[in-house]
Amino acid sequence: MPLCIIVPCYNEANRFPEEQFKQFLSSYPTAQLIFVNDGSSDNTLSLLTALAAAFPQQVETLSLLKNQGKAVAVQEGMQLALKQSSCDRFAYLDADLSTSLEECTLLAEKINTTTGFVFGSRILKTDNRIERKWYRFIIGRVIATVISKMLGISVYDTQCGCKVFDRELVPIAFEAPFSSRWLFDVEIFFRLINALGKEEMVAQAKEVPLDQWIDTEDSRVKFSYMFQLWLDLAIIYRRYKQ
Helix, strand or coil: CCEEEEEEECCCCCCCCHHHHHHHHHHCCCCEEEEEEECCCCCHHHHHHHHHHHCCCCEEEEEECCCCCHHHHHHHHHHHHHHHCCCCEEEEECCCCCCCHHHHHHHHCCCCCCCCEEEEECCCCCCCEEECCHHHHHHHHHHHHHHHHHHCCCCCCCCCCEEEEEHHHHHHHHCCCCCCCCCHHHHHHHHHHHHHCHHHHHHHEEEEECCEEECCCCCCCCCCHHHHHHHHHHHHHHHHCC
């Protein structure tokens, strides 16, 4: 299964799971990884360059001169992937591997002739392992409820950092710049709804509960962003509801 995964990276040197990436690349020789160094000030780029040298047929790096946020990093990576990769499935995944590479491939396997968009969901069940800080969970549920109302569709978790797309949907989702550095996931949903129509978008989308998701200690999204978040949501709503 040809799958290309975009991995945005910002100052990941102290937590970069190098061995996990190496094991995955060795086990999935048809998979491709595009790492986007988002203006890191540590030696993240050196780590990525070394990994690309070890797996030249599977790994590519793109380095942005200054930090521009996850939205830009993912968009730049997707646009590069469309130009250089022959894969028919494209995903993005957080560099800390809160969602594993292997689980990302399982989500990608659900892409078919009727399903073009698959995204992970951090739904806690009796048979999975979802570890989130209690305050992030509460804030996340409030935000998710608001977002679901904005979109006009039932979505449990728009913000999980693992999403997979059929090749045909990538230009729709990633061609234009995003309004928000961190809430670009919401914009992706709006773009797909506006392009496909709500009924068709829902028919092509599949929300899949993850088997495992582990909250990291040093999240790149600062707690202070909670105040800016509501303004970003208002800007996104005005932009896509016109």
